[in-house]
Amino acid sequence: MGLNLSMYGTRDAAQNWEASCTASMKNLGFRSGASSTGHCYSEERDVWVVVHGDDFTISGEQWQLEKLRKELKKVMGEQAEKAKISIRNVRREANENLKKELKDKKIGEDELKSLEKKIQNLTDSQISELEKKLKEKEKEIMTV
Numbered sequence: 001m002g003l004n005l006s007m008y009g010t011r012d013a014a015q016n017w018e019a020s021c022t023a024s025m026k027n028l029g030f031r032s033g034a035s036s037t038g039h040c041y042s043e044e045r046d047v048w049v050v051v052h053g054d055d056f057t058i059s060g061e062q063w064q065l066e067k068l069r070k071e072l073k074k075v076m077g078e079q080a081e082k083a084k085i086s087i088r089n090v091r092r093e094a095n096e097n098l099k100k101e102l103k104d105k106k107i108g109e110d111e112l113k114s115l116e117k118k119i120q121n122l123t124d125s126q127i128s129e130l131e132k133k134l135k136e137k138e139k140e141i142m143t144v
Contacts, residue, residue: 019037024075027075028068028071038052046061047059047061047064047065049068069141070142073138077134083130084127090123091119
């Protein structure tokens with residue numbers, strides 16, 4: 001359930017989050033409501049999900065809700081892995097650009113090594129922050 005290049009707190013971020021959550025619910029076998037795509041229902045589970053902006057409400061039998069929570073936790077983990085890949089791709093592209101600049105003699109070896117180290121530190125901090133947020137959200141979603 002990732003955002004499509006939206007800045008947190010902007011109107012389109014909430015809209016993209018709602019669309020992303022709704023798409024994930026469809027992938028889990030839910031269907032969207034006719035009047036609002038943020039209202040999803042699974043007849044098989046007899047579970048309602050309402051997504052509005054960044055609010056997420058689930059209603060149904062307790063055992064079905066527990067099962068859904070576990071499925072959502074798995075989906076979040078998959079999305080986190082995709083985000084890590086994106087972060088690493090940015091690192092790779094930045095390092096490739098630095099090597100091109102070295103080849104073009106715009107920067108020296110020492111500057112290259114220094115900038116590569118900075119890029120790696122940024123990559124590590126972003127992945128660490130992502131993992132921290134994932135653990136917080138997993139705990140939140142599993143809490144009744």
